[in-house]
Amino acid sequence: MVEASPAVDSAFVYHRRRRIRPMRIVAYGTLVLLAATWLVPIAVVIMTSLRSEADFSQNGAISLPSSLTFDSYRRAWDVGHFETIYRNSFLITVIKVPIGVLIAALCAYALTKLRLRLATPMLVILLIGLTVPAYVTLLPIFILLRNLGLIDTLWGLIPPYVAFGLAFEILILRAYFRSIPDELIEAARLDGATELGIFFRIVAPLSLPALAALCIIDAVGTWNEFLIALTVLSSEDHFTIPLGLRNFQGLFTTEHTALNAAILLAIGPLLILYLVLQRYIVSGLTTGSLKG
Amino acid sequence: MRNSAPALESAVVPSRAGGLGRGKTRGKLRSIGVRYGFTLPALAIYSVFLIYPAFRTVRLSLTNWDGIAPTWRHVGLKNYDRLLQNDIFHLALKNTLIWSVAIIVVPCTLGLFLAVALNEEFRGRAVFRTIFYAPGVLPLVGVALIWGWIYNPQFGFLNQFLIKIGLESLSQPWLCQPSTALWATIVAGVWVRTGFPMLIYLAALQAIPKELFEAARIDGARGWRVFRDITFPQLGPTHVVVVALSVIDSLKVFDLIYAMTYGGPGNDTQVIGTWVYFNIFNFNKAGYGSAIAVVGASISLLIGIPYVLFQARK
Secondary structure (H helix, E strand, C coil), rough: CCCHHHHHHHHHHHHHHHCCHHHHHHHHHHHHHHHHHHHHHHHHHHHHHCCCCCHHHHHHHHHHHCCCCHHHHHHHHHHHCCHHHHHHHHHHHHHHHHHHHHHHHHHHHHHHHHCCCCCCHHHHHHHHCCCHHHHCCCHHHHHHHHCCCCCCCCCHHHHHHHHHHHHHHHHHHHHHHHCCCCCHHHHHHHCCCCCCHHHHHHHHHHHHHHHHHHHHHHHHHHHHHHHHHHHHHHHHHCCCCCHHHHHHHHHHHCCCCHHHHHHHHHHHHHHHHHHHHHHHHHHHHHHHHCCC | CCHHHHHHHHHHHHHHCCCCCHHHHHHHHHHHHHHHHHHHHHHHHHHHHHHHHHHHHHHHHCECCCCCCCCEEEEECCCHHHHHHHHHHHHHHHHHHHHHHHHHHHHHEEEEEECHHHHHCCCCCHHHHHHHHHHCCHHHHHHHHHHHCCCCCCCCCHHHHHHHHHCCCHCCCCCCCCCCCHHHHHHHHHHCCCCHHHHHHHHHCCCCCCHHHHHHHHCCCCHHHHHHHHHHHHCCCHHHHHHHHHHHHHHHHHHHHHHCCCCCCCCCCCCHHHHHHHHHCCCCHHHHHHHHHHHHHHHHHHHHHHHHHHHHHH
């Protein structure tokens, strides 16, 4: 051993040991096995959806399809009213997410950067929203929306969705806004910029990565929301994807391949979105929770 | 907005305060108005659609309302009294606690070990991360259907797999019998919830100074000892965040149970969320259902508020 460079030396030894340690092989094997287990449920659904009903009933769930067919997707699309539920979920998401993120960003900015005397109590009250279960508000929300004539409409979902999304959005944005230097805001003020001007021309553009991440996470949450939609919406024409999904088991009692095709049609867009935009989802989730 | 700028400036930047007496005060007030104005849309919608409904539920829990009739009577704490003596409420409470404990212990532990494993440099680790978090983005009703299909007594993967490996005696109607139904839903919950702690721990691990590990290695510490003496304690605040968020989330459990078992068989998998919903919207017991909701929400708040204060103070 060369005494002069202990760090380099120990790193070297460590590397060599690492390569031959059987523990590492066991750990890697366990990881692969676990990952495979994690994939089984989705793999089973994909495999069942791609075969004919006859093939499935003959060979069962644990077998490869004898031939690939997309027939069950066509069937699932029609029976599951996918045109309607996709449209509704899409509409509600593109309307709710920008409104919610904008309102949350304005508020989070004021709470972190505008030196409000009541900032801390306001923050605490807003963050408590994280812990309030939606079920304790359902009946009054139902009554409220009925009085406003918004029951069983997509519009009616937007205010409660915004209200329940605020806590998480403010938590994440606060962490991000705090990293923006105060001098930047002061300088803009000296140049005569208005408070709103500062927010839209300086703070918002600087926070674009955080805002983008948040929009994606929020879109996933909105797309998936079930309990409030279940309470507010009653006619099938207004159903969102989770509400449509709930009906599938009843709609496809004997058509197993179509049921699985329907599940995949419902979750497919999200899986693709996740694979493409994973980076943003991960960064958004971790900033909010850790640096908060 | 534009012409208010000078006034704002004078209020916010003392060195530039040029106004005299009254003008200065008015400018200051206006500035305070503008600054609080930023929070107004959020506070308004939050108050009307979250705080007010929650308090209204507390009031409704003191009535005998059925949810339909135009009138109701105040009955004081009678609903709470009935609740305490009701077996299904006890069961729902117990199930919610079992569910929560399981969803804290299993995914958080598993997530921590996955994070430690994936914090090492090796080929393909990004793929593993992608796989383990993937279920977390799916709609829970979708997850319920996927697992409902796995558990299908006749066609499901699980029973067919058991038969294939010669354990036919173990195959059973997982979701349809009291002894396994709750645990079957918990397995689906673990599948969904493991990715989140993993991501948080992974991010936190990357923030631990590398020198600490180097120093430990030089001292001859390996494997488990490094984990016990350095990794685990260094993750201190992260444990709080992960556990708190898991508790908060799991006490709200509704979608998975509603869509997988509908609270059944019988009422064996009933949780607070589903039992509230059924009472209010299916059984026309709005007052009674509200009382259950209040008890459930109180537990959530009791556990959640310390975490909120912890976050707000940072």
